[in-house]
Amino acid sequence: MAGRYAAALFELAKGQRQLGEIERDLAAFQRMFDESGDLRRLVRSPVISADDQMKALTALMDKSGITGLAANFFKLLSRNRRLFAAADIMKNFRALLARERGEVSADVASAHPLSPEQMQLLSDTLQTTVGKRVQINTRVDPNLLGGLVVKMGSKMIDSSLRTKLNNLKVAMKGIG
16 A cells, blocks of 8 residues: 555656655655654554544644645545555655666664764765665664664665674574
């Protein structure tokens, strides 16, 4: 379902030459979603009525400057009781946009937020590895303790401290 909604939004935005604007608005919504537990509850909770969801969503979008096609799209999701799928829809949209631009998408989890310098180094390294421009989607996972987990397509590179410690633990059990 998320793929169908993302494809519909992508085709509509492409037809109206608004891909850049939609990308910015979705990124703004994604940031708010990542930073606000209240927004995540609003989006995911089936007990909040569609009316209340719509009112809260409209106020949030007005405050954040999300307008036009993106605002109408989120309102449609709310009206159709599909707002819970917004995160997957945005992820699918970014994948379609990356394919359109000839980019590869990488999901990166880190224990702490990456600095702009670290992001640039990571981007350059991944770009050299795959030979294409890489769109990086980051998230913070404190459970990693340190390091990174990078997923690109079917490949995963896990250099997290958590995994290294677990591997050490397994190796130590084998010695004793």
